[in-house]
Amino acid sequence: MAAVAVxxxxxxxxxxxxxxxxxxxxxxxxxxxxxSLLRSKTPMKKFSLSVSGTRTTRPEPTRxxxxxxxxxxxxxxxxxxxxxxxxxxxxxxxxxxxxDLSVAVIDKAxxxxxxxxxxxxxxxxxxxxxESETWELTKRSxxxxxxxxxxxxxxxxxxxxxxxxxxxxxLLVGRTPEDSVMLRKRVRQLSEAGLRAEYLSSNELxxxxxxxxxxxxxxAAFLPDDCQxxxxxxxxxxxxxxxxxxxxxxxxxxxxxxxxxxVRSASxxxxxxxxxxSNTLYGKAIVVAAGSWSRSLMHDLVRGTDVELDVLVKPxxxxxxxxxxxxxxxxxxxxxxxxxxxxxxxxxxxSGQDDQGQALSVSMTATMDVMDNLVLGSSREFAGFSTEVxxxxxxxxxxxxxxxxxxxxxxxxxxxxxxKKVRVGLRPYMPDGKPVIGHVPxxxxxxxxxxxxxxxxxxxxxxxxxxxxxxxxxxxxxxSSPFAAQGRCC
Numbered sequence: 001m002a003a004v005a006v007x008x009x010x011x012x013x014x015x016x017x018x019x020x021x022x023x024x025x026x027x028x029x030x031x032x033x034x035x036s037l038l039r040s041k042t043p044m045k046k047f048s049l050s051v052s053g054t055r056t057t058r059p060e061p062t063r064x065x066x067x068x069x070x071x072x073x074x075x076x077x078x079x080x081x082x083x084x085x086x087x088x089x090x091x092x093x094x095x096x097x098x099x100d101l102s103v104a105v106i107d108k109a110x111x112x113x114x115x116x117x118x119x120x121x122x123x124x125x126x127x128x129x130x131e132s133e134t135w136e137l138t139k140r141s142x143x144x145x146x147x148x149x150x151x152x153x154x155x156x157x158x159x160x161x162x163x164x165x166x167x168x169x170x171l172l173v174g175r176t177p178e179d180s181v182m183l184r185k186r187v188r189q190l191s192e193a194g195l196r197a198e199y200l201s202s203n204e205l206x207x208x209x210x211x212x213x214x215x216x217x218x219x220a221a222f223l224p225d226d227c228q229x230x231x232x233x234x235x236x237x238x239x240x241x242x243x244x245x246x247x248x249x250x251x252x253x254x255x256x257x258x259x260x261x262x263v264r265s266a267s268x269x270x271x272x273x274x275x276x277x278s279n280t281l282y283g284k285a286i287v288v289a290a291g292s293w294s295r296s297l298m299h300d301l302v303r304g305t306d307v308e309l310d311v312l313v314k315p316x317x318x319x320x321x322x323x324x325x326x327x328x329x330x331x332x333x334x335x336x337x338x339x340x341x342x343x344x345x346x347x348x349x350x351s352g353q354d355d356q357g358q359a360l361s362v363s364m365t366a367t368m369d370v371m372d373n374l375v376l377g378s379s380r381e382f383a384g385f386s387t388e389v390x391x392x393x394x395x396x397x398x399x400x401x402x403x404x405x406x407x408x409x410x411x412x413x414x415x416x417x418x419x420k421k422v423r424v425g426l427r428p429y430m431p432d433g434k435p436v437i438g439h440v441p442x443x444x445x446x447x448x449x450x451x452x453x454x455x456x457x458x459x460x461x462x463x464x465x466x467x468x469x470x471x472x473x474x475x476x477x478x479x480s481s482p483f484a485a486q487g488r489c490c
Contacts, residue, residue, distance in 0.1 A: 074249065077104040079471070080274050080283030082259055082297070084109075085116040086231065086456050087449050088289035089238045090464040092251070096242055098468060102250040104281050105242075106274060108258040108293075111235045115291055115456060118425025120320060120367055120375055121234075122334050123458055124226040126170040126186075127341045130193035133434055133482040138455065139193075140478050141462030146227070148461070152237075162237045164230020164370040172221040173205065173214055173404070174338040180219040182338060187221045198222040211330045213406050228334055230370050231457060254279060262286070262301045262446075271446050285471050286446045291428040292316075292385070294450040298440075307442040309490045313451045315426035317386065319379040319393050321413075322421040326374035329407055337364040337404065340378070362396045364404050376401045380427075387424045394422060427453045430488075435459065437466055437483035441490055447471060448485055 079095055081088045084107035092103045111117075123145050128138055149159040159165035174183055183199060190197035200220040205212065208222070245251040254276060263273035263280060273282040290297050292315035302309050340363035365377040379393045395413070402408040413420065430436065430451035440446045449467050452459050462478060469476045 074252075075279055076282040077102045077252070078283065079103045079285045079287065080281050081105045081287045081289060082274060083107060083289035083291060083294075083450075084111045084253070084255065085114050085289065085291055086235065086238075086460045087291070087452065087463055088287070089235060089242065090460045091287055091289060091449060091467050092242050093238050094461075094464040094468045096245045096251060099472070100250070103242075103245075104252045104254060104283065106254045106257055106259060106276055106281065108256070110255050111239065112232055115425040115427055116231050116235065118318070118320065118423040119231055119454070119457055120228075120365060120377055121164065121231050121369070121457060122170065122226070122228045122365075122367060124170040124223065124228075124334060124336075125190065125195055126172045126197075126221055126223040126226055127336055130189050134455070134459070135193070136478045137462045137466070137483075138459055140465070141459045142227075144461035144465065145229070149227075160370060162233065164233040165227060166229075166370065167225065167227045168332075168334050168367070169222065169224040170226035170334040170336065171200075171205070171209065172336050172338060172341065173212065173218065174220070175214045175218045177217050179338050180217060183219050183221045190221070190223065195223060196225055198224070209330075209332055209335070211405055211407055212335065213404060222333075226334065228367055228369075229457070233370070234457075254281065259297060259301070264305075271443055284445065286443075287449055287467060287471075288446065289449040291450060291456075292426040294428065294436075294448065298448075302443075307440070307490075309440060309442065309485075311436060311448060311450065311485070311489045312431055313428045313436070314382060314431075315385050316429040316453060317379070317381050317383045318377065318425055318427055318454070319390065319397060320375055320377040320423040320425075321394055321397050322369075322423060323374040323376070323416050324419040324421065325372060326368075326416075326419075327372070328411060329374060329405055331366060331368045331374065335364070335366040335404075339363040340365060360393065360396075362393065362400050364400045366401065366405075382429075385426065387426065389422050389424055428456070429453045432488065435463065435483055436485050436489060437463055438470060438480060438485050441486050448489070 078101040079092075081092055081103065084105050088105055088107070089111060092105050095101045095103050123142055125138065125142060128135060149163060149165045152159045152162050172183065172186065174180060187197045187199040198221075200208065200222050202214055202216055202218045205214060205218065205220045214220070242251050257276035257278050259274055259276055261275040262271045263275055264270065265272045271286055273280050274286060288294055288298060292313060295311045295313045298309055298311050339361075360379060360381040362379045363377075367375045369375055376397055379397060381393075398408075398413050428451050430453065433453070435451040435453075435455075436448045438448060440448060447467060447470065449463055452463070466476050466478060466480055466483075470480065
């Protein structure tokens with residue numbers, strides 16, 4: 001695919017035809033910008049940011065002091081991104097740190113008001129299948145998250161404070177002989193794929209998680225290098241990085257501005273602007289990263305045109321239970337039962353199948369966040385765009401957790417009525433289990449980055465790197481063909 005022409009229309013910018021080159025043996029702080037125009041390398045400007053403040057566990061977004069949304073006097077940008085979730089914000093960051101392009105981010109609400117803020121924050125490989133088409137993208141993204149945490153540390157900051165970053169390790173646990181066979185196979189696959197993975201018998205698992213019960217037939221796959229982060233802290237950090245480019249006129253945010261349409265050139269037919277409820281924002285490249293709303297948004301945007309497009313993203317509702325300041329249970333690692341993997345891999349919809357009334361799945365996941373809150377999940381169901389809390393699902397999550405943690409059997413959810421929070425989010429689900437990343441064939445300068453389902457945080461940095469490389473015409477480090485819209489959405 002040919003690169004989009006991204007020379008800035010503004011006299012205040014000189015846009016280099018390039019992007020940051022990330023390689024496994026390079027750190028994020030030593031990036032060079034490749035310029036095919038100048039045939040030279042320009043070192044990336046280094047910057048250091050301090051992060052202060054704390055976050056409590058709650059679904060609504062919060063901000064650090066002095067971090068109000070950034071506006072701009074100009075309404076012309078090189079890249080306009082629709083969606084301020086973790087995917088949209090990390091794509092903006094990638095452009096800003098890796099090129100001289102200007103970026104605008106649009107959202108109908110604010111960051112962390114959707115699936116990003118409702119998630120559990122784990123950056124795990126233990127439940128991933130090395131044979132899946134998302135494996136390389138996920139692995140690359142995890143590598144970039146770890147490099148970012150290292151860079152933050154090298155800049156004199158604490159990744160725990162900046163991102164909520166913790167190297168907890170992860171455990172995929174089972175209770176039956178069949179589970180144990182599956183877990184042995186998973187450990188072998190993960191080890192052959194280059195990860196540090198261990199098989200733990202029931203007794204070995206007990207030594208790592210004394211409060212967890214899996215019975216004599218139980219076992220676990222253990223990945224000691226898996227990590228987790230706090231979505232709210234991470235988004236606030238990324239926003240701070242992005243906003244540091246605002247004084248140069250390279251970054252602006254347009255929050256609480258629903259997109260109402262695309263403006264197409266009368267001569268070329270290319271999309272030249274995004275119309276919101278309040279502004280017309282011109283861009284050389286448009287990226288739609290609107291999560292579960294990407295399908296309806298794109299449908300509205302191409303209505304009345306000759307573009308045939310149906311982005312098959314469906315909202316998959318999920319509940320999490322958060323028990324604040326929880327000290328009745330010792331939890332040393334992130335935990336997930338094997339049933340979560342089974343449902344994640346096997347529950348797919350065929351095109352045109354009704355998503356209403358799909359079977360509800362509840363599987364045990366458990367993490368302890370940076371505020372020592374116990375986060376329990378998780379549910380999966382197709383319920384349209386409803387984000388109403390279903391108390392019956394909360395009870396099922398609680399009962400599933402008690403099945404694995406006997407100490408909880410002596411407690412009732414009513415005991416935590418003052419300290420209980422519920423997160424509800426809509427995961428952007430694709431029927432084939434892969435996100436859509438790439439250009440819209442009928443709209444050469446419009447790109448999609450959506451459909452990551454429960455892996456948005458996990459795949460965010462890899463997706464951002466891929467999108468930037470695509471738009472600038474650079475080869476992608478991970479094969480992008482499995483994620484193309486062609487043949488899947490049009």
